[in-house]
Amino acid sequence: MRKTILSIVTALAAVASTLVVLTGPAQAHGYISSPPSRQANCAQGRVANCGPIIYEPQSVEGPKGQRNCHGGLSQFAQLSDESKPWPATSVGQNVTFNWVLTARHATSTWEYYIGNTRVAVFNDGGRQPGATVSHNVNLGGFSGRQRLLAIWNIADTPMAFYSCVDLQIGGGGGNPQPTPTPTVTPRPPSPTPTVTPPPAGGTWRTGTYYATGSTVTYGGATYRCLQAHTSLAGWEPPNVPALWARV
Amino acid sequence: MKRLAIVLALVAGCSAPAEPAFNAADVMFLQMMIPHHEQGIQMAKIAEERAARPEVKALASAIRATQSDEAKTMTTRLTRWEQPMEAPPGSHDAHGGLHETRPSDILSLEKAPAGQFDTNFLNLLTGHQHNAVDMARTEVKTGLDAATKDLAKRIEESRKAQIQEMLRLLAAPRR
Numbered sequence: 001m002r003k004t005i006l007s008i009v010t011a012l013a014a015v016a017s018t019l020v021v022l023t024g025p026a027q028a029h030g031y032i033s034s035p036p037s038r039q040a041n042c043a044q045g046r047v048a049n050c051g052p053i054i055y056e057p058q059s060v061e062g063p064k065g066q067r068n069c070h071g072g073l074s075q076f077a078q079l080s081d082e083s084k085p086w087p088a089t090s091v092g093q094n095v096t097f098n099w100v101l102t103a104r105h106a107t108s109t110w111e112y113y114i115g116n117t118r119v120a121v122f123n124d125g126g127r128q129p130g131a132t133v134s135h136n137v138n139l140g141g142f143s144g145r146q147r148l149l150a151i152w153n154i155a156d157t158p159m160a161f162y163s164c165v166d167l168q169i170g171g172g173g174g175n176p177q178p179t180p181t182p183t184v185t186p187r188p189p190s191p192t193p194t195v196t197p198p199p200a201g202g203t204w205r206t207g208t209y210y211a212t213g214s215t216v217t218y219g220g221a222t223y224r225c226l227q228a229h230t231s232l233a234g235w236e237p238p239n240v241p242a243l244w245a246r247v
Numbered sequence: 248m249k250r251l252a253i254v255l256a257l258v259a260g261c262s263a264p265a266e267p268a269f270n271a272a273d274v275m276f277l278q279m280m281i282p283h284h285e286q287g288i289q290m291a292k293i294a295e296e297r298a299a300r301p302e303v304k305a306l307a308s309a310i311r312a313t314q315s316d317e318a319k320t321m322t323t324r325l326t327r328w329e330q331p332m333e334a335p336p337g338s339h340d341a342h343g344g345l346h347e348t349r350p351s352d353i354l355s356l357e358k359a360p361a362g363q364f365d366t367n368f369l370n371l372l373t374g375h376q377h378n379a380v381d382m383a384r385t386e387v388k389t390g391l392d393a394a395t396k397d398l399a400k401r402i403e404e405s406r407k408a409q410i411q412e413m414l415r416l417l418a419a420p421r422r
Binding site: 030033034035036040041043044045046055056058089098099100101102103104130131132134206227228229230232233234235239240241242243 | 302305306308309312313315316346349351352353355356366367369370371373374377378380381401402403404405406407408409410411412414415417418
């Protein structure tokens, strides 16, 4: 009996796996993480009311040749909304742009635009990208607040991925700053994690640094921290026995 | 499919009342998530040794600890269900391939220059956790077993929060 059921289960599994593939996650692929792109600022929660991009900052995929921040996708149109308070990162003339990739497509080029000027292009000649991708870009004398558009052109599809990065370019034209390290402009109040441990016996909350041995209450029970960490949603004490022991 | 699985569970219930009700999506989720976790643990272990910023190190340690626990839970469940740890070769091609963290990615993290390590680690793991969120959301939508769907919900939530934390670390000036 059991064996029969198992073989039926196995047969159904084969059918269902096809269904799972068909209903699988949207194919999603990459964006600029630092200096933070608009979708990175949305996903991080630094810019509010961004719409569904917060769930998939890697999905701004549209036909090649566009010059907007949302890849022409109506559900992500907020990325091109210039009235939103996009924070600009202070940079010099040379900036290193770092990408997060969730799929490593064969790549034709990576392009960087300010306005209509292509300030940089990197030709990968159809190769798959490495583990991580970063490009050092000279901003070509642009200064002040600028919106940079980065485009990842895929080699074997007609599609590209779009990321806009808001920059406050200092240093003036032809006077590159020695350090390409971006610094961040002061930002509006946001859920910045505190680094001060709460008083022993406080209520557990997210974004808090807990030292090994500190105690919290959660859902009426007391827990002792087994390993120092900054708390986050999904790491509630009863859910992560690796981090918290009930006392 | 869902109805069939429930019927099956009922049939199974005749001979073994405690038989859990699960479907192929649950099994596939576990089969894919276990190796995905192992890769995450590998990356975190490297960062525990090599990360320059203490907050990156602490995050890596917490991720290693929590994912090791989750991997144990998932392995135990597949064993209890008498399901293979791995799906038949090729059955995950639509998910895997391009979306996988390749062994060469982990190797290149190991070899990253000291000044680049934190940035490379955070970008690599952020991409990796985005893929975990996708798999977890699929399980929440298509799975059947309540405990596995709960685990998927927690994975979705905690990975989203980790991504936020990593994006914050990437954007924040180094101390």
